[in-house]
Each structure stands twice: as C-alpha cells, then as structure tokens.
Amino acid sequence: MVTDGLRSPAHDDGAAPAEETAVPAEPGSARWWTERALVDRRRRPRAGGLSTERIVETALEILREEGLEALTVRSVAERLGTSNASLYRHIASRDELIALIADHVMGDIRLDRTGRGWRADVEALMLEMRRVILSQPLPPSAGRSKSGSGSGPNMLRLVEFALALYREAGLTDRQAVYTTITMIEFVGGSTNIRRSPAGRGSNGVAGAADLRQLLDGLPADDFPALRTAGNLYTAASADDVFTHGMTLFLDGVASQLPSNQ
Amino acid sequence: MVTDGLRSPAHDDGAAPAEETAVPAEPGSARWWTERALVDRRRRPRAGGLSTERIVETALEILREEGLEALTVRSVAERLGTSNASLYRHIASRDELIALIADHVMGDIRLDRTGRGWRADVEALMLEMRRVILSQPLPPSAGRSKSGSGSGPNMLRLVEFALALYREAGLTDRQAVYTTITMIEFVGGSTNIRRSPAGRGSNGVAGAADLRQLLDGLPADDFPALRTAGNLYTAASADDVFTHGMTLFLDGVASQLPSNQ
DNA sequence: ACCTGAACACCGTTCAAGT
DNA sequence: ACCTGAACACCGTTCAAGT
Numbered sequence: 001m002v003t004d005g006l007r008s009p010a011h012d013d014g015a016a017p018a019e020e021t022a023v024p025a026e027p028g029s030a031r032w033w034t035e036r037a038l039v040d041r042r043r044r045p046r047a048g049g050l051s052t053e054r055i056v057e058t059a060l061e062i063l064r065e066e067g068l069e070a071l072t073v074r075s076v077a078e079r080l081g082t083s084n085a086s087l088y089r090h091i092a093s094r095d096e097l098i099a100l101i102a103d104h105v106m107g108d109i110r111l112d113r114t115g116r117g118w119r120a121d122v123e124a125l126m127l128e129m130r131r132v133i134l135s136q137p138l139p140p141s142a143g144r145s146k147s148g149s150g151s152g153p154n155m156l157r158l159v160e161f162a163l164a165l166y167r168e169a170g171l172t173d174r175q176a177v178y179t180t181i182t183m184i185e186f187v188g189g190s191t192n193i194r195r196s197p198a199g200r201g202s203n204g205v206a207g208a209a210d211l212r213q214l215l216d217g218l219p220a221d222d223f224p225a226l227r228t229a230g231n232l233y234t235a236a237s238a239d240d241v242f243t244h245g246m247t248l249f250l251d252g253v254a255s256q257l258p259s260n261q
Numbered sequence: 262m263v264t265d266g267l268r269s270p271a272h273d274d275g276a277a278p279a280e281e282t283a284v285p286a287e288p289g290s291a292r293w294w295t296e297r298a299l300v301d302r303r304r305r306p307r308a309g310g311l312s313t314e315r316i317v318e319t320a321l322e323i324l325r326e327e328g329l330e331a332l333t334v335r336s337v338a339e340r341l342g343t344s345n346a347s348l349y350r351h352i353a354s355r356d357e358l359i360a361l362i363a364d365h366v367m368g369d370i371r372l373d374r375t376g377r378g379w380r381a382d383v384e385a386l387m388l389e390m391r392r393v394i395l396s397q398p399l400p401p402s403a404g405r406s407k408s409g410s411g412s413g414p415n416m417l418r419l420v421e422f423a424l425a426l427y428r429e430a431g432l433t434d435r436q437a438v439y440t441t442i443t444m445i446e447f448v449g450g451s452t453n454i455r456r457s458p459a460g461r462g463s464n465g466v467a468g469a470a471d472l473r474q475l476l477d478g479l480p481a482d483d484f485p486a487l488r489t490a491g492n493l494y495t496a497a498s499a500d501d502v503f504t505h506g507m508t509l510f511l512d513g514v515a516s517q518l519p520s521n522q
Numbered sequence: 523a524c525c526t527g528a529a530c531a532c533c534g535t536t537c538a539a540g541t
Numbered sequence: 542a543c544c545t546g547a548a549c550a551c552c553g554t555t556c557a558a559g560t
Binding site for chain 2: 025029030031033034037151156159160163164167173174175176177178179181182185186187188189190192207210211213214217218222223224225226228229232233236240241244245247248249250251252253255256
C-alpha cells in the first residue's frame with residue numbers, strides 16, 4: 001500500500017525516470033517537513049501575492065469561525081479572493097494544509113518555567129497544552145492523528161522544552177524521551193473525547209442528563225458498578241478528569257526519580 | 262451553533278410544528294444511542310433485505326481492506342449490491358455509520374480477569390484495548406473523537422468492567438470513575454500519533470531515519486536536549502512508549518490505594 | 523514563477539416514484 | 542415499510558492557457 005493518497009488504481013512503476021522522489025512524503029511526517037523546508041527556499045513570491053503563511057492564517061480564521069467542515073480549499077480561496085486552483089501553487093493538498101495548521105497552532109503554546117520545581121513546571125506545561133489544543137475549534141485530532149506527526153517546528157520546540165525539563169528533574173535520557181512522548185499523547189487523548197456537543201470549553205455537564213437517561217434505560221442487573229457510580233460518571237467534568245489524570249501521571253513520574261528510590 | 266450538520270444557512274425555527282425533536286442528536290452521543298434504540302424496535306425488515314448490522318459489517322470490510330478514504334456511502338452500497346440511497350433507510354448519515362462502526366469494533370475487546378490482582382488485570386485490559394483499537398485500520402480517532410463518545414453499548418460494557426476493577430482494587434467511587442475515563446483517554450491517545458506511515462502494526466522505527474535527518478538539519482544550538490537524546494527519540498517504538506506510559510499510570514493509581522497511605 | 527477558468531471525477535444526501 | 546433512479550449541491554484536484 002505504497003501509493004496511499006492516489007486515486008488511480010494504476011501504478012506507474014518504471015514509467016517515470018525515477019527522480020529520487022519515489023513515494024511522496026505523507027503530510028506531517030518528518031520527511032515531509034524536511035522536503036518542505038527545501039522547497040520553501042526557492043520561492044519567488046510576488047507583490048501582494050499568496051503565501052503559505054497567508055493561506056494558513058486564513059484557513060485558521062475559517063476553522064475558528066465556522067468549524068472544520070467549512071474549511072475547504074474552495075472556502076479558503078474565496079476568502080483570499082483568488083481561485084481555488086491558485087492555492088495548489090503553495091500546498092499540494094488539503095491534508096498538507098491541515099498539517100500546517102496543526103503545527104501552526106502549537107506555536108501558541110507558551111513555554112515558561114515556573115521557578116517552583118519540575119512538578120509545577122510540568123503541570124503548567126500540560127495545562128497550557130490543553131488550553132491551546134482546546135482553543136482549536138473542531139478537529140480534535142485532525143492534524144495530530146496523522147502518522148509521524150509531531151515533527152513540525154513548533155512541536156519540536158515543545159519536545160525540546162519538555163525533554164530538558166524531565167532531564168533536569170532527574171530522569172535518564174531514555175525515561176525523559178518516553179515520558180515526553182507519553183505526556184503529549186496523554187494531553188492529546190484528553191482532548192479527543194468527552195467534549196460536550198456544544199464544542200468549545202464546556203465540561204461534559206451539558207450531556208449529563210442525556211447520559212443519565214441512557215443509563216436508566218439499561219438492563220438493571222448488567223451494569224451494577226455503573227449504576228452505583230452513575231451520578232459521578234454522568235456529571236464528571238472534562239477538566240476534573242484531566243486534573244485527576246495529570247496527578248496520576250505526575251505521581252508516576254515522581255516515583256521514577258532517583259530521589260524516590 | 263445549534264444546527265450543526267446542516268448545510269443550509271437558513272434556520273426553520275417555528276416553521277415545523279415542533280415535534281419534540283428539536284435538535285437532532287449528534288451521532289455517537291448519549292441521546293443518539295438512546296433514540297436509536299427506540300427507532301430500531303419498530304423496524305420491519307424484509308427477507309434478504311438490508312439491516313444496520315449488514316451495513317456495519319460491510320463497511321468494516323472496506324475499512325480493513327481499503328482504508329478509511331475508500332469507505333464511502335457509495336462503496337458500501339456497491340458492495341452490498343444496492344443503491345446508495347437505500348442505506349439511508351437504516352442510517353441517517355455517514356457520521357452515524359462511523360459511530361456505529363466505532364462502537365462495533367469495541368465489541369472485540371475481551372474483558373477477562375487474570376486472577377493475579379488489580380494491576381495485572383488493568384494491564385491486560387489496557388493492552389487488549391490497544392490491540393483492538395490498532396486492529397481498526399485507519400481512523401485513529403474517527404469515531405472516538407466525536408463529542409459525547411463512549412456511550413455505545415460496547416463502550417458501556419467496557420466502562421462497567423473497568424469501574425468494578427478499580428472499585429475492587431480499593432479506589433473510591435469517584436476515583437474509580439475518573440481513573441476509568443483517564444485510562445480510556447490515555448489508551449486512545451497512545452494510538453493517535455506516532456504510528457508509522459505504513460499504518461498497521463509498525464513501531465515508528467520505519468520513520469526513524471527520516472526523523473534523524475530532520476533533526477540533523479536543525480540549528481545546532483537551539484535543540485540541545487533533542488540533540489543529546491536524539492537517537493532515543495527517533496528510534497522509540499510506539500509499543501515501548503506505551504508500556505512506559507502504562508507504568509506511569511499504574512504507579513499513579515497504586516499511590517492512591519488506601520494500602521499505600 | 524505564478525496565477526486562473528474550466529473541467530474531471532468524485533462525494534453525501536434528497537426526493538419522487540415505485541413495490 | 543422498504544427500495545431505487547435520478548438529480549442536487551457540493552467536494553479536491555488537474556491542466557492548458559495566460560502573465
């Protein structure tokens with residue numbers, strides 16, 4: 001399954017004189033970011049013309065104002081006052097656009113030390129990550145879910161910051177790497193589900209009544225634990241769950257520090 | 262933003278005589294599952310006709326054989342030998358189909374006790390969840406990312422099992438609920454990113470060389486931690502990272518047990 | 523090198539008409 | 542109640558032709 005992304009079932013192996021490009025890099029992957037940096041260098045933008053930057057910012061506007069479904073190549077072009085075909089001079093596909101947006105947004109994450117030790121630093125970082133990811137309107141994992149994700153400049157900057165944090169806290173290089181990746185996955189996972197239908201910043205409480213009703217309709221004897229814990233389950237806010245999960249994570253990290261052994 | 266899912270910008274408030282339905286429930290939400298259970302009861306299937314079950318199973322075939330992009334309402338209809346319009350007698354939209362698939366797949370998760378204590382039980386459960394989620398071919402969070410997710414019958418069955426596990430381990434009701442949700446989010450998050458371009462069961466090692474090259478091209482002084490930890494970062498396998506994260510999680514849970522205080 | 527109108531090959535969904 | 546052909550209103554992407 002090498003020609004992923006192509007629609008035609010016909011492969012053209014050997015037809016082209018093999019210009020080293022072989023398989024096109026998947027948007028968001030390490031190779032894609034590498035190749036993109038090279039291509040970007042030989043651009044000759046015109047006065048008042050398009051640019052990747054302008055495209056991404058316009059796309060982000062649409063995303064925030066109208067949601068993911070409204071974000072089409074055509075809608076971006078329209079808002080920019082050009083034809084949709086013009087965008088393909090700067091991005092090769094809609095997937096590329098989304099990969100660019102995903103990393104662009106991560107640039108909003110503030111990377112600050114609190115001065116109150118590693119645990120406070122990590123906690124602040126995780127809350128900040130969550131804040132920014134949730135400020136992204138709709139595609140909970142649109143960009144992040146792609147394979148090889150996390151290779152964009154802003155994600156690398158985040159990884160660098162986190163690695164240093166964990167190393168200074170006392171973890172080994174190996175532990176720091178694994179813990180950093182785990183942290184990123186965990187925060188991402190916490191924003192994937194249990195967001196209320198309304199979207200944005202709501203806490204899941206909105207759907208509590210609906211969930212309550214669903215549980216009430218269940219066969220009484222088949223879900224004893226869910227029955228007794230019912231109210232807690234339906235009313236659990238996403239923020240509280242995140243705080244709890246973060247505590248578990250931090251406790252786990254703490255138990256690996258040399259000072260703890 | 263109440264008319265989510267509709268394309269027309271025109272609202273028809275007051276036009277319809279308000280048949281209690283108001284806003285249509287979002288596919289995968291608690292209310293949607295509840296309403297669906299009712300509708301399913303008054304079906305009168307014909308001999309050899311369609312059924313939601315057949316549609317979901319056919320869709321899953323396409324998903325496994327050809328990936329998410331190939332899964333269209335039309336392709337499902339074609340494989341079933343009917344017109345695409347016919348499917349709309351059983352599902353109201355493609356989103357509904359995906360929500361049904363997402364929960365259907367969760368039915369493959371085996372819920373067994375190991376007999377070796379809560380920690381072994383939780384570990385087995387998490388590995389089993391991960392196995393099944395990764396066996397789902399491509400939509401890492403297609404169904405799970407929708408708001409209010411986790412209300413399908415198979416997810417409820419999983420939640421029930423996990424709640425009982427944590428309660429018996431010694432957590433309070435509240436802790437058990439929060440820990441269960443955290444666990445589900447964590448496992449989901451671990452399958453969202455860092456899967457190799459090839460898809461399936463690969464461990465991220467596939468893209469190691471590409472990532473290595475990307476790091477080598479970075480400004481030397483800006484990423485010191487990433488530089489020194491570089492090889493570990495590029496070569497980290499998704500399975501090893503998951504195992505590490507699971508250990509952090511389990512250690513965190515252990516520290517909350519009464520026996521630990 | 524950049525931009526564009528027009529077209530191609532798809533989508534999901536609806537609806538009137540049939541059984 | 543169920544099924545369907547045909548159509549509607551979109552998509553992403555390509556390509557020849559322009560500057």
